[in-house]
Amino acid sequence: MNMKRLYRGGDIASEDSPKLKRADVLVEGGKIIRVAAGIKADAQTEVVDCTGRVLLPSLFDIHVHAREPGQEEKENIATCAEAAINGGVTGFVMMPNTAPAIDNAGVVRSVIASAGRTRIGPSIYTTGAITKGRKGEELAGIAGMKAAGAVMLTDDGFPVDNPQVLRRAMEYARDYDLPLASHCEVKELSGKGSMHEGSVSYSLGLQGIPAISEEICIARDIRIAEYTRVHLHIQHVTTARGMETIRRAKERGIRVTCEVAPHHLIFSHEDIGNYDSHYKMNPPLRTKEDNEALLQGLIDGFFDVIATDHAPHTEFEKNQSFADAPFGITGLETALPSLYDRFISKGRLGWNLIVKRYSAEPRRILKLDPVPVIEGGIAEFIVFNPKAASTFTRAFMKSKSINTPFLDKEVKGLVERVIYRGDELLAR
Amino acid sequence: MTPRKDLLDIQSLTDAEIEFVLANAVPFKDLFRRSVKKVPTLKGRTMLTLFYEPSTRTRSSFEVAASRLSADITHFDVESSSVVKGESVLDTVETLEAMKVDYIVVRHKQSGIPNLIAKNTAASVINAGDGWHAHPTQALLDAFTLREVFPDLKGRRVVIAGDIQHSRVARSTSLLLRRLGMKIAYLAPGSLMPRELPKNITQFSNWEDALKWKPDAVYLLRVQMERQAEQFFPSIGEYHSNYGLTDERLKILRERGVYLMHPGPVNRGVELTDAGMDYERSLINAQVENGIAVRMSVLYWLRPGAQGGVS
Amino acid sequence: MKNRLLLDKPAMASAVRRLADEICAKNKDAGQLALIGIHKRGVPLAWRLAAEMKSRPCAEVLVGTIDITQYRDDLSMMKMVPKLEGSDIPFSIDDAVVVLCDEVIFTGRSVRAALDELLDHGRPRRVQLAVLVDRAGREFPVQPDFAAHRITLSDDERVSVLFEEVDGEDAVLVQKSEEKKAE
Numbered sequence: 001m002n003m004k005r006l007y008r009g010g011d012i013a014s015e016d017s018p019k020l021k022r023a024d025v026l027v028e029g030g031k032i033i034r035v036a037a038g039i040k041a042d043a044q045t046e047v048v049d050c051t052g053r054v055l056l057p058s059l060f061d062i063h064v065h066a067r068e069p070g071q072e073e074k075e076n077i078a079t080c081a082e083a084a085i086n087g088g089v090t091g092f093v094m095m096p097n098t099a100p101a102i103d104n105a106g107v108v109r110s111v112i113a114s115a116g117r118t119r120i121g122p123s124i125y126t127t128g129a130i131t132k133g134r135k136g137e138e139l140a141g142i143a144g145m146k147a148a149g150a151v152m153l154t155d156d157g158f159p160v161d162n163p164q165v166l167r168r169a170m171e172y173a174r175d176y177d178l179p180l181a182s183h184c185e186v187k188e189l190s191g192k193g194s195m196h197e198g199s200v201s202y203s204l205g206l207q208g209i210p211a212i213s214e215e216i217c218i219a220r221d222i223r224i225a226e227y228t229r230v231h232l233h234i235q236h237v238t239t240a241r242g243m244e245t246i247r248r249a250k251e252r253g254i255r256v257t258c259e260v261a262p263h264h265l266i267f268s269h270e271d272i273g274n275y276d277s278h279y280k281m282n283p284p285l286r287t288k289e290d291n292e293a294l295l296q297g298l299i300d301g302f303f304d305v306i307a308t309d310h311a312p313h314t315e316f317e318k319n320q321s322f323a324d325a326p327f328g329i330t331g332l333e334t335a336l337p338s339l340y341d342r343f344i345s346k347g348r349l350g351w352n353l354i355v356k357r358y359s360a361e362p363r364r365i366l367k368l369d370p371v372p373v374i375e376g377g378i379a380e381f382i383v384f385n386p387k388a389a390s391t392f393t394r395a396f397m398k399s400k401s402i403n404t405p406f407l408d409k410e411v412k413g414l415v416e417r418v419i420y421r422g423d424e425l426l427a428r
Numbered sequence: 429m430t431p432r433k434d435l436l437d438i439q440s441l442t443d444a445e446i447e448f449v450l451a452n453a454v455p456f457k458d459l460f461r462r463s464v465k466k467v468p469t470l471k472g473r474t475m476l477t478l479f480y481e482p483s484t485r486t487r488s489s490f491e492v493a494a495s496r497l498s499a500d501i502t503h504f505d506v507e508s509s510s511v512v513k514g515e516s517v518l519d520t521v522e523t524l525e526a527m528k529v530d531y532i533v534v535r536h537k538q539s540g541i542p543n544l545i546a547k548n549t550a551a552s553v554i555n556a557g558d559g560w561h562a563h564p565t566q567a568l569l570d571a572f573t574l575r576e577v578f579p580d581l582k583g584r585r586v587v588i589a590g591d592i593q594h595s596r597v598a599r600s601t602s603l604l605l606r607r608l609g610m611k612i613a614y615l616a617p618g619s620l621m622p623r624e625l626p627k628n629i630t631q632f633s634n635w636e637d638a639l640k641w642k643p644d645a646v647y648l649l650r651v652q653m654e655r656q657a658e659q660f661f662p663s664i665g666e667y668h669s670n671y672g673l674t675d676e677r678l679k680i681l682r683e684r685g686v687y688l689m690h691p692g693p694v695n696r697g698v699e700l701t702d703a704g705m706d707y708e709r710s711l712i713n714a715q716v717e718n719g720i721a722v723r724m725s726v727l728y729w730l731r732p733g734a735q736g737g738v739s
Numbered sequence: 740m741k742n743r744l745l746l747d748k749p750a751m752a753s754a755v756r757r758l759a760d761e762i763c764a765k766n767k768d769a770g771q772l773a774l775i776g777i778h779k780r781g782v783p784l785a786w787r788l789a790a791e792m793k794s795r796p797c798a799e800v801l802v803g804t805i806d807i808t809q810y811r812d813d814l815s816m817m818k819m820v821p822k823l824e825g826s827d828i829p830f831s832i833d834d835a836v837v838v839l840c841d842e843v844i845f846t847g848r849s850v851r852a853a854l855d856e857l858l859d860h861g862r863p864r865r866v867q868l869a870v871l872v873d874r875a876g877r878e879f880p881v882q883p884d885f886a887a888h889r890i891t892l893s894d895d896e897r898v899s900v901l902f903e904e905v906d907g908e909d910a911v912l913v914q915k916s917e918e919k920k921a922e
Contacts, residue, residue, distance in 0.1 A: 191658075197623060197624075198623070198624050199624040199625075199626075202599075202622045202623075202624055202625065203439070203599065204539055204540065204561055205539035205540075205558070205559050205560030205561025205562065205596055205599060206539050206540070206559070206560070206561070210623075274540075274543055275539070275540030275543050275544065319518065319544075320517075320518075320544075321517070321536075321538045321539075321540050321541050321544055322538075322539070322540045323538050323539065323540070323559075324538070
């Protein structure tokens with residue numbers, strides 16, 4: 001649309017500084033044509049009052065389960081896109097643990113085409129599986145998938161059990177310049193566990209997933225990545241020891257990046273209480289000490305990106321015994337408000353950190369340009385109201401699934417507007 | 429005492445509630461000496477046992493308890509093959525709701541199922557053992573039995589020996605006994621001792637040290653022989669000689685007047701020898717008798733539709 | 740709540756003596772009498788009657804107690820679950836002459852419950868009822884054989900019998916209350 005829109009009086013967040021900059025933002029033709037104080041609006045310009053609001057570049061989530069093809073009862077790419085927009089996310093990367101898996105060019109093309117029919121189509125990307133069917137045995141058609149548009153390889157949901165298979169995959173993938181993302185756990189150590197192995201798993205009488213399962217796999221994958229010189233991206237890190245291993249690798253100059261999920265910052269195994277499967281995910285919620293270590297890691301720049309691991313499941317599936325319910329919670333819609341509510345509003349995290357780790361760096365990992373709110377930049381930003389609240393009712397959420405611990409709960413902060421290439425995709 | 433709807437675990441009970449249930453079990457036990465062992469308390473109410481794991485003992489204990497309270501008893505036959513996932517449980521619960529059953533006694537091999545059922549029914553749910561999590565009526569009858577021998581439990585010591593990791597009896601009983609002021613120690617092979625335990629539980633890896641601790645009672649747990657999909661110890665023989673109550677150890681118990689408990693049924697030759705079964709200070713039969721009185725007391729206290737069933 | 744004193748300590752003692760006299764007189768043919776006190780305050784009454792009767796030429800007296808909680812017709816309607824005191828009848832009541840003792844009879848429901856419980860203990864030859872206070876207002880066809888005092892009260896009043904063993908003092912009071920209690 002060629003309409004001009006003036007976003008007046010808001011506070012602009014950027015990755016460069018924790019300080020917000022009060023300025024007006026003028027948008028036209030998909031671009032930010034001016035950022036300054038006191039911009040005058042002409043008759044053709046729609047004025048949006050942003051007093052008290054924060055304007056920040058829109059978010060990008062590199063770990064999302066859109067469940068298409070084959071699991072559309074939980075979510076599909078279209079509803080996933082709407083859920084993303086609802087949470088201020090205008091770009092994401094889809095995981096390949098679908099049915100069939102995204103393990104060849106044909107499926108890659110099909111999901112990209114499906115993404116193209118959504119409102120943020122150009123910004124939805126897909127991974128491709130490392131192995132056929134994610135079985136961990138034979139390599140998937142890596143070159144074909146890259147040609148069809150895959151941006152990253154992962155068997156997410158599963159680790160690659162066999163180190164030799166992982167090594168060969170890494171050696172091959174390196175030439176196609178595809179980062180390889182690892183879901184790190186040792187299947188045998190995780191066993192049939194459904195939550196962190198510790199004092200709470202003892203008192204609830206549930207089999208636990210020990211921290212060593214993640215720690216050992218992280219160490220292994222990093223060593224193989226170093227050996228094969230591929231870019232390794234460690235997904236959803238939850239253990240302090242795992243962080244230590246990654247930190248040492250980074251210090252040695254190994255090309256490894258890593259992500260942390262908001263729920264691992266906010267919740268611990270103590271929140272599991274009465275067998276509520278809305279607190280069940282893999283890797284599981286760990287201890288309060290781990291929460292703190294992860295938060296510190298985010299603050300001191302250890303974590304490259306925040307990613308939600310948005311994992312929708314139907315109500316029916318989640319309403320089973322804790323041990324039987326599938327792992328995973330949704331996250332696209334709750335991420336920014338919950339991070340605001342728990343950390344930004346309390347001064348523990350600055351807006352610059354959110355912009356850097358949940359908007360700029362995720363794009364950089366995929367060699368995409370970040371979308372800062374600057375003059376001349378592309379108009380892709382969100383208007384966030386710290387003084388309003390978000391209540392995550394069924395009606396409020398756009399995802400097909402409601403498996404979130406924030407269900408029917410109120411959280412400080414509300415995504416009010418989402419601007420994507422100049423168009424307002426959301427205006428509350 | 430305010431009634432609750434459900435009894436799911438020991439954790440959610442207040443000290444006052446525990447005292448109430450244990451105190452009321454006394455008149456129920458006295459009832460057994462009458463020729464008419466029945467009271468009309470639950471006349472017209474129905475108790476249904478929903479046992480996904482077989483158990484003749486616990487089930488018949490509940491059935492006797494309920495019938496002595498004049499309740500009607502019925503059993504929901506769950507074919508073990510049809511029950512693989514939790515969704516069958518909730519479908520079953522819907523059926524039971526339609527039948528307007530008052531009390532549902534549940535045993536399931538997965539922790540948390542009674543909690544799930546309780547959330548989805550107005551009936552009173554009693555946990556008769558879920559996975560490794562809890563067995564609250566067992567804990568209550570264990571405490572009741574120990575109190576008959578030691579009216580003041582404070583400072584008395586119990587060693588719980590066996591497969592602690594997979595034992596709901598260990599969890600519930602040790603929690604309740606600690607709340608009543610007793611000192612608890614666990615004795616288990618390393619592979620069956622949970623990694624993280626409450627700080628006030630002492631840990632032993634052998635009988636010598638456990639007996640040096642001077643327990644007043646020893647509580648033997650069943651060895652879960654059925655569950656050895658993963659190997660936790662090399663053989664039954666090795667288990668018995670190192671962690672079972674051998675005749676030599678029984679001799680020491682006898683010399684010191686230490687009491688013996690077991691939730692039943694006993695694996696002869698594994699936890700206990702034949703001689704152990706005849707031990708004069710065994711409380712195993714008392715546990716069974718008291719189980720009925722305690723379960724009557726629980727059924728007397730719970731009320732379908734009441735508030736606050738869940739911790 | 741305004742209290743009106745109906746019987747003071749000496750008057751209560753005198754009432755107990757009168758009851759003892761009547762019970763003994765009526766049961767001259769019985770070799771043994773079983774006084775069964777209904778929890779809670781029927782129990783001290785039974786013990787006091789037994790003490791009086793022991794000092795008279797009277798049948799041999801045995802004392803037992805019953806807790807009628809589980810036989811109440813309003814148990815499931817009560818908001819709180821009452822603590823059980825338990826019944827204690829350490830002798831057989833088969834073919835016995837039983838005198839149920841309660842401090843007040845009002846609606847008659849407690850006595851109905853007591854009779855049902857009693858019959859689960861055995862089969863007495865004869866059952867009589869002794870009360871300190873008979874308050875008019877029966878809801879069941881039950882009448883005391885022995886009553887020391889008869890009164891009629893209005894709906895917002897209740898009679899309380901206090902015993903030193905239980906309440907720290909001896910008195911029979913009339914109190915104004917909102918609840919009409921089943922006695």
